[in-house]
Amino acid sequence: MQRTAQAQWKGTGKEGSGTLTTPSGVLNAQPYSFKLRFQDEDGRNGTNPEELIAAAHAGCFSMALSFQLAGAGFTADEINTTAVLTMEPVDGNQTITKIVLKLTATIPGITAEQFQTLAENAKAGCPVSRVLKADISLEATLA
Structure with missing residues (x-):
């Protein structure tokens, strides 16, 4: 895709x-x-690009969590995620230094330990989380 x-x-x-x-x-x-x-x-x-990355990360993580929950036999009534992206100068260049995913969810029947485990799995497996570690290539053409 x-x-x-x-x-x-x-x-x-x-x-x-x-x-x-x-x-x-x-x-x-x-x-x-x-x-x-x-x-x-x-x-x-x-x-701005940072807002779009934050929105993509919040949406991707929420969907990844819903898949983790389904795999463990749970269905969320609601998942609310806010991605707080921090960008600051590092060595003279603006750099995204962190993203905090703030999650609040209503999930019938789940324990706090199960919730934390599945949320961590979703964070690790979310494609947007993973892209931030991806190999990024460039194809440049001068018109």
Whole structure:
């Protein structure tokens, strides 16, 4: 399986701007820029790559947990996950230094120990968790 997303950028890093588009249409020329990424504290005027990673991680983890639960004979009434991504300078470069997955779930019949074990398994097996350790390659073409 492959999924795609397209980014277009015009101008300099600080004064330029761009758009993000996905085939599903969830993002359709969604604006992003330095200001939206680093200066818009409430994040309501546009998106940024870090917000998208956090959303992908929260969604992926929640689904992975539902599979772990089903495999152990449980069904959640509700799974709520918030991914809190921290980005800060490391050696002069902005770096995602951590993501905290904050999970609250209602799961009938499960013990606290079973819940913790299955949640840890979901975190380890979630494809987004795993991509953060992935080999990333680049195919660059000058137009």
